[in-house]
Amino acid sequence: MRVTVRLFARLRDIAGASELAREVAAGATIGTVWRELAGEYPELEHYERSISSAVNADYARMDRVLCDGDEVAFLPPVSGG
Amino acid sequence: MVTSVLAVVRAPLELNALVAAVNDGTGGQGAVVTFLGLVRNHNVGRRVHYLEYEAFEPLAVKAFGRIAEEVRERWPGATLALHHRIGRLEIGEASVAIAAASAHRRDAYAACRYAIERVKQIAPIWKREFFDGGDVWIEGATADPEDRNALAEAERVACA
Numbered sequence: 735m736r737v738t739v740r741l742f743a744r745l746r747d748i749a750g751a752s753e754l755a756r757e758v759a760a761g762a763t764i765g766t767v768w769r770e771l772a773g774e775y776p777e778l779e780h781y782e783r784s785i786s787s788a789v790n791a792d793y794a795r796m797d798r799v800l801c802d803g804d805e806v807a808f809l810p811p812v813s814g815g
Numbered sequence: 816m817v818t819s820v821l822a823v824v825r826a827p828l829e830l831n832a833l834v835a836a837v838n839d840g841t842g843g844q845g846a847v848v849t850f851l852g853l854v855r856n857h858n859v860g861r862r863v864h865y866l867e868y869e870a871f872e873p874l875a876v877k878a879f880g881r882i883a884e885e886v887r888e889r890w891p892g893a894t895l896a897l898h899h900r901i902g903r904l905e906i907g908e909a910s911v912a913i914a915a916a917s918a919h920r921r922d923a924y925a926a927c928r929y930a931i932e933r934v935k936q937i938a939p940i941w942k943r944e945f946f947d948g949g950d951v952w953i954e955g956a957t958a959d960p961e962d963r964n965a966l967a968e969a970e971r972v973a974c975a
Contacts, residue, residue, distance in 0.1 A: 742871055743869060747952070812954075
């Protein structure tokens with residue numbers, strides 16, 4: 735199945751794209767997508783413990799199972815205000 | 816003018832619009848407390864030229880909604896308006912504006928303070944600092960709306 739990955743701030747700079755399309759196996763979780771991305775872009779590994787994630791613009795945990803067409807977002811530590 | 820109470824905006828912030836937006840029309844409110852966050856010309860020893868803010872907008876607006884709900888749970892009757900600006904902001908410009916209204920000043924102060932603490936903890940917004948000699952993404956809190964320690968810290972600061 736196909737998911738869209740959204741990246742923000744420094745994560746986007748590391749990957750060089752704000753949006754990526756990825757094929758993942760059925761049963762894949764947010765964590766699956768993250769580990770594949772971190773394999774492609776090793777600098778992302780620094781964020782393993784500090785990222786947050788969202789699915790379809792709602793916060794979600796890394797063990798959340800994805801559906802075809804889901805939009806997964808990875809968020810580095812925030813700095814609003 | 817109709818003002819969306821919770822919003823991510825690109826135009827300069829208008830505090831008066833937020834003050835108007837938290838008026839519940841009942842006449843029972845006795846206090847409005849406002850907060851403006853400004854772009855500062857220095858940070859950890861660096862001379863800052865300007866900031867660029869970005870947001871994951873749909874989630875940011877939901878996070879603001881969550882914060883407003885948390886405020887209502889803690890200070891019943893309090894109302895909150897919150898706008899965060901994104902894009903390039905110059906020194907002295909406002910990046911975030913908050914208004915909190917309540918029957919009494921104690922709750923209005925607490926609600927306003929709580930709201931800015933929670934924005935900094937959970938809103939998916941990032942600032943990139945452009946300073947003498949370079950630029951850097953500022954990375955603060957790991958955004959986890961359900962983190963009990965963060966919630967407790969925001970409550971502690973609000974009621975100090």
